[in-house]
Amino acid sequence: MQNIRNFSIIAHIDHGKSTLADRFIQHCGALTEREMADQVLDSMDLERERGITIKSQSVSLDYKAKNGASYQLNLIDTPGHVDFGYEVSRSLAACDGALLVVDASQGVEAQSVANCLTAVDLDLEILPVLNKIDLPSSDPERVLQEIEEIIGIDTTNTVQVSAKTGLGVEALLEQIIEVIPPPSGSEDAPLRALIIDSWFDNYLGVVSLVRVVDGCLPAGKKMRVMSTGRDHLVDEVGVFTPKRHAQKVLKTGQVGYVISGIKDLGGAPVGDTLTLVEDPASEALTGFQEIKPKVFAGMYPVDSSDYEAFRDALTKLKLNDASLHFEPETSQALGFGFRCGFLGMLHMEIIQERLEREYDMSLIITAPTVVYEVETTNGEVLTVDNPAKLPPSDKIKEIREPIIYADILVPQDYLGNVISLCIEKRGVQKKLQYLGNQISLGFELPMSEVVLDFFDRLKSASRGYASFDYNFLRFQASSLVKLDILINGDRVDALSIITHQEQSRNRGHELTAKIKEFIPRQMFDVAIQAAIGSKILSRHSVKALRKNVTAKCYGGDISRKRKLLEKQKAGKKRMKKFGSVEIPQDAFMAILHVGRNR
Amino acid sequence: MLSFETNPPLSLYIHLPWCVKKCPYCDFNSHAINKEAFPEAAYIDALISDLESELPRIWGRPIGSIFIGGGTPSLFSAEAINRLMVALRERLTFYHHIEVTMEANPGTAEVERFKAYRESGINRLSIGVQSFNDEKLKVLGRIHNSTEAKAAVAMAKDAGFDEINIDLMFGLPEQSIDEAMSDLEMAMEQQPSHLSWYQLTIEPNTIFYSKPPVLPDDDLLWSMQKQGQAYLSDSGFSQYEVSAYARHGTTGVDHQCKHNLNYWQFGDYLGIGAGAHGKLTHVAEGKIERYARHRIPQSYIEKITQKNAITETRSLNRDELPLEFMMNALRLNEGFHPSLFIENTGLPLSDIQKPLQEAEKKSMIEWNINKIKPTEFGRRYLNDLIQFFIK
Numbered sequence: 008m009q010n011i012r013n014f015s016i017i018a019h020i021d022h023g024k025s026t027l028a029d030r031f032i033q034h035c036g037a038l039t040e041r042e043m044a045d046q047v048l049d050s051m052d053l054e055r056e057r058g059i060t061i062k063s064q065s066v067s068l069d070y071k072a073k074n075g076a077s078y079q080l081n082l083i084d085t086p087g088h089v090d091f092g093y094e095v096s097r098s099l100a101a102c103d104g105a106l107l108v109v110d111a112s113q114g115v116e117a118q119s120v121a122n123c124l125t126a127v128d129l130d131l132e133i134l135p136v137l138n139k140i141d142l143p144s145s146d147p148e149r150v151l152q153e154i155e156e157i158i159g160i161d162t163t164n165t166v167q168v169s170a171k172t173g174l175g176v177e178a179l180l181e182q183i184i185e186v187i188p189p190p191s192g193s194e195d196a197p198l199r200a201l202i203i204d205s206w207f208d209n210y211l212g213v214v215s216l217v218r219v220v221d222g223c224l225p226a227g228k229k230m231r232v233m234s235t236g237r238d239h240l241v242d243e244v245g246v247f248t249p250k251r252h253a254q255k256v257l258k259t260g261q262v263g264y265v266i267s268g269i270k271d272l273g274g275a276p277v278g279d280t281l282t283l284v285e286d287p288a289s290e291a292l293t294g295f296q297e298i299k300p301k302v303f304a305g306m307y308p309v310d311s312s313d314y315e316a317f318r319d320a321l322t323k324l325k326l327n328d329a330s331l332h333f334e335p336e337t338s339q340a341l342g343f344g345f346r347c348g349f350l351g352m353l354h355m356e357i358i359q360e361r362l363e364r365e366y367d368m369s370l371i372i373t374a375p376t377v378v379y380e381v382e383t384t385n386g387e388v389l390t391v392d393n394p395a396k397l398p399p400s401d402k403i404k405e406i407r408e409p410i411i412y413a414d415i416l417v418p419q420d421y422l423g424n425v426i427s428l429c430i431e432k433r434g435v436q437k438k439l440q441y442l443g444n445q446i447s448l449g450f451e452l453p454m455s456e457v458v459l460d461f462f463d464r465l466k467s468a469s470r471g472y473a474s475f476d477y478n479f480l481r482f483q484a485s486s487l488v489k490l491d492i493l494i495n496g497d498r499v500d501a502l503s504i505i506t507h508q509e510q511s512r513n514r515g516h517e518l519t520a521k522i523k524e525f526i527p528r529q530m531f532d533v534a535i536q537a538a539i540g541s542k543i544l545s546r547h548s549v550k551a552l553r554k555n556v557t558a559k560c561y562g563g564d565i566s567r568k569r570k571l572l573e574k575q576k577a578g579k580k581r582m583k584k585f586g587s588v589e590i591p592q593d594a595f596m597a598i599l600h601v602g603r604n605r
Numbered sequence: 606m607l608s609f610e611t612n613p614p615l616s617l618y619i620h621l622p623w624c625v626k627k628c629p630y631c632d633f634n635s636h637a638i639n640k641e642a643f644p645e646a647a648y649i650d651a652l653i654s655d656l657e658s659e660l661p662r663i664w665g666r667p668i669g670s671i672f673i674g675g676g677t678p679s680l681f682s683a684e685a686i687n688r689l690m691v692a693l694r695e696r697l698t699f700y701h702h703i704e705v706t707m708e709a710n711p712g713t714a715e716v717e718r719f720k721a722y723r724e725s726g727i728n729r730l731s732i733g734v735q736s737f738n739d740e741k742l743k744v745l746g747r748i749h750n751s752t753e754a755k756a757a758v759a760m761a762k763d764a765g766f767d768e769i770n771i772d773l774m775f776g777l778p779e780q781s782i783d784e785a786m787s788d789l790e791m792a793m794e795q796q797p798s799h800l801s802w803y804q805l806t807i808e809p810n811t812i813f814y815s816k817p818p819v820l821p822d823d824d825l826l827w828s829m830q831k832q833g834q835a836y837l838s839d840s841g842f843s844q845y846e847v848s849a850y851a852r853h854g855t856t857g858v859d860h861q862c863k864h865n866l867n868y869w870q871f872g873d874y875l876g877i878g879a880g881a882h883g884k885l886t887h888v889a890e891g892k893i894e895r896y897a898r899h900r901i902p903q904s905y906i907e908k909i910t911q912k913n914a915i916t917e918t919r920s921l922n923r924d925e926l927p928l929e930f931m932m933n934a935l936r937l938n939e940g941f942h943p944s945l946f947i948e949n950t951g952l953p954l955s956d957i958q959k960p961l962q963e964a965e966k967k968s969m970i971e972w973n974i975n976k977i978k979p980t981e982f983g984r985r986y987l988n989d990l991i992q993f994f995i996k
Contacts, residue, residue, distance in 0.1 A: 553985075558803040558804040563881075
């Protein structure tokens, strides 16, 4: 146990977390050169394409230290995007220490601060690492000062590395052994293993990543999932190196996987405790808070006959993503679908892409919304996650929207831009503090303003330098209205949004203008109107196509002309029909494109 | 298996794939000619063997029309064309009133040669004028000017052709409505018997596709078309297809293009020559097949000697026939008799009952026991109409 080190890497996107992890793997010889596809830990195609980590992953490495002893290093990789913050805290709970990786030229970012503070709360030993020191723009002195000032941790142990070139990586490994404490736990006590993550494998069933806190977990024995009281035979235990590597037993302090023939994720909930049937522990470990979705959107199959297939696809995705919520809903416009809950916009995009790529679904997604609290005139309080479900305005006493507290770190040069952005988004400034070259801003903002495009806008307002993290604060009454969209006079429920009274006129104008861009010209004029109740706020129209005829067709090779017609038809199939108007999928997401050029 | 009472009418298409130079809008199988190495005789030989190898497939079926297209067929000498025509007559049965069209370009027109073509049995000339505006002709990469275009039509008349088509385009780069109308007026002044007046469209694999010119916008194009159609109608030309206009005939004479009508009525056609496509019905086997030949002239000539010029044979299945039929037949302003569908696709009308009803509901066709006809609205959105018939 003394030779085990469990640690995780905290870093902002692009600060080189995955590259550093790859270096460790390479240095410890866990994979041959050939097996080293870049960034091996990001195993989903999507992760690699987007250069982000979505799911936590772990890898066990054997490291032969300079003192001659061999150490088992368990690295738990963590996601870096704000949407997936909950996975970070879970991963951290399995560790005894954490590397805080900071880009030596970019400096500390809000995301890392938040995650680092979580680690401090969990009593983890934090080892600062300055990465990318090979870049000419790196400024270690300044960044170290930032770490001390902003996060408030000691930086004497800091290691300077370049994950890209491999410079300093060995020194870092030595320092990990030196600084990060070995796990503490009782080898003799009954088994208690914390489930850090569970996922579904088509061949193996549920695979759980666990940390053995007390006792040991051998293969072949019966284990009990403490919350459900269910017993399962342990088929296999082992570690990822990062290849799956079976072992006889997971010992105290180790991080590894368990396979036990559990068929669904509910059978091995994250944060639960495993013990042995023959010698059960009396008390479970403290688990994790269940994470609640923040953004909701309706998802509908374009072809209504795909509904069942869609349900299957969602169910399968949920096997691997406990944070995805969905329940059936119907829309007058779109028919049968599901209201889905996501952690944030990135999460939503990823789910959408996975459904389209891995399950070949063609989907319409409605404008994302947050959850509102509505107090009716008869004193009832409703939770509304769908604008179409808002009661009639004469039945509403007040609508309360979720307010978040945003921590923003921004270099001085962009302070003005960022403040204007926050004010535009109805923010109220709570804090402004100078920290070295950066400024720490605190704003209270309506969550609805943050989930849509705030992150992108913040990035462009600061040329990518500002970073932020947020927490839910409270529900707060606000003058909110439902803005409806009418297509050729018919209200399309799936296009309704909830918006602030003062912004409604602008929103209506921008939204109808945007929807206009998405609707192709067709045989008739299409009028797009925005309305509150019966009051029309704005109108745009798509002029009818003058004609749609192929000029020439003389026998010969008509196959290309045929393909064009078939393509046109296929395009129409991907659209939804409202009366005689055909609306493409993208139009339902127009709200996300307001203020951007296509 | 499809069920046919009898064979549909049969036409013959002959492709002569050379041009003086390739035009930037043209996506046909045409190749710039190399005068020193022009294999005229070898190509005619190849066409004749090509035809001979096809004879068993069309045994006993008379030919209703022939179309010699290109390319620029008028690049071929009178002797070559005469040899071709003789060979055709020796091997095929012609209908008494057979229409034999040949394409000619004004830049290659000579009255003596036109006379010889006429004597060898060609009875209709289709002249690729495209525009009477010299500037536009330049932009289109044409080798002729307006004067030569007019001269070519006059020569055709002198040579004894009664049936003369002028190919004319509208919606040319930066064309104004006045320019488009002026082109039409000039065309009418030449008094052709037929006008193919079609909108320039940018096709893939052309120079215009990679370097798109500025074309008139939708609204302007629509005005050109409306105004042009009204003018043509006033000038005694009636539109019978999307882009085809025929002069009102004196009693008993119809100037519509028989050859193209056969395509639009989903008749059969044999296609010979480089890159030519054919469509043949096989009554006994209950199938309709499409054929394609090698596109490159030299390899076509070589492959013919090995009796191996066909690159692709495809049997049309039941699901795609309605679409292929409608892509053609609904182009006709007067539509078609329902029995034409049954006769030429070998399918029962019930196969298209549903799309017909849908199209009728949308007011895109009129439909009764004697006729299936696109409405004006249906003709305007013909592509949308045809799409009802995609399975």
